[in-house]
Amino acid sequence: MTITDYTNKYNRPLATHIRKSYRGYLYIACAALCWAVAATLGRAAFTGRLLPSGQALPPIDPLILSQSRTTFAFLVCLPALALSRGTRQLRLPARELGWIFVLGVLGVAASNYFYYVAIQRTNVATAIVLQYTAPVWVLLYLALRGLHKATFQGIAAVALAMFGVALLIGLFRPGGLRLNAIGVIAGMLAAFSFAFYNVAGHRILVRRDHWIVLLYTTLGASLFWIAINPPWKIVAAHYSSGQWGFLVIFSLVSVLAPFAFYFAGLRHLEPTRAIVVSCLEPVFSIALAAILLGETLRTLQSAGIVLVLVAVVVVQMPDTSTGEAIPSVQPGE
Numbered sequence: 021m022t023i024t025d026y027t028n029k030y031n032r033p034l035a036t037h038i039r040k041s042y043r044g045y046l047y048i049a050c051a052a053l054c055w056a057v058a059a060t061l062g063r064a065a066f067t068g069r070l071l072p073s074g075q076a077l078p079p080i081d082p083l084i085l086s087q088s089r090t091t092f093a094f095l096v097c098l099p100a101l102a103l104s105r106g107t108r109q110l111r112l113p114a115r116e117l118g119w120i121f122v123l124g125v126l127g128v129a130a131s132n133y134f135y136y137v138a139i140q141r142t143n144v145a146t147a148i149v150l151q152y153t154a155p156v157w158v159l160l161y162l163a164l165r166g167l168h169k170a171t172f173q174g175i176a177a178v179a180l181a182m183f184g185v186a187l188l189i190g191l192f193r194p195g196g197l198r199l200n201a202i203g204v205i206a207g208m209l210a211a212f213s214f215a216f217y218n219v220a221g222h223r224i225l226v227r228r229d230h231w232i233v234l235l236y237t238t239l240g241a242s243l244f245w246i247a248i249n250p251p252w253k254i255v256a257a258h259y260s261s262g263q264w265g266f267l268v269i270f271s272l273v274s275v276l277a278p279f280a281f282y283f284a285g286l287r288h289l290e291p292t293r294a295i296v297v298s299c300l301e302p303v304f305s306i307a308l309a310a311i312l313l314g315e316t317l318r319t320l321q322s323a324g325i326v327l328v329l330v331a332v333v334v335v336q337m338p339d340t341s342t343g344e345a346i347p348s349v350q351p352g353e
Contacts, residue, residue, distance in 0.1 A: 127217025150207025
């Protein structure tokens with residue numbers, strides 16, 4: 021589809037379409053920033069660092085952290101949407117509801133869980149590199165299905181983003197990569213899950229409001245975690261009020277806010293572009309560590325930041341060989 025064809029078909033100025041696309045990039049970038057902040061909070065949960073009040077936060081089990089983040093997000097999202105829109109507006113056909121539940125389990129819950137397993141079995145650097153192979157799988161899937169042309173810009177953006185992430189996390193430093201069979205498998209499953217909810221979420225968001233999708237994906241993930249870790253096991257852990265307060269805040273920062281932004285971005289961007297822009301997460305993580313924790317930014321990390329930013333610019337460029345406009349989802353606002 022050429023730029024002229026796009027303008028004629030949708031009967032809207034091209035400038036309006038481009039403006040909506042850039043709104044999608046902003047949403048995805050905001051999601052990446054939230055996940056970077058959540059990574060800092062996650063380190064506090066695992067290491068038992070001090071709370072702002074000066075009290076010590078006892079370490080929290082990774083399973084509880086994964087389970088509570090989606091459950092609390094759902095419990096906040098449900099009454100807010102019910103009060104603002106009415107319960108009738110929250111109803112979905114059984115077929116669509118089933119697909120969104122699958123998205124919540126195989127996309128949101130699985131990507132988070134397998135990512136933590138990969139970190140546990142290998143290290144953070146290895147887990148991040150494995151998870152951020154997701155853009156390759158998205159691009160490959162869409163190309164094989166004939167849903168998106170594998171353009172030079174798309175391939176170059178994926179390659180730049182992945183290499184930039186590798187530099188950011190110190191993959192090429194001694195000890196930067198540690199292989200373990202179970203950890204590698206878990207990391208690849210995390211990547212497949214990440215790719216899945218980009219592709220599947222994009223399709224669902226063509227028809228449904230992103231807040232409704234977020235509501236039912238967190239519900240699906242919550243029910244899955246309840247089956248894996250029943251409530252009585254959580255009660256038996258005897259977490260303090262400070263820990264529960266931390267878990268509530270963590271759920272808002274790591275799930276509710278970023279997924280709301282991410283799903284909003286997927287309404288305006290096709291999956292390859294969205295998932296490449298999400299590679300800003302390690303950029304923000306390194307920057308926050310340098311600003312808030314005083315950590316030194318190495319030369320290779322600076323180069324990685326530049327490469328990721330270049331990838332974000334490249335991925336949003338129209339294909340120069342065909343003159344195609346930036347594709348995006350255009351559902352009702």
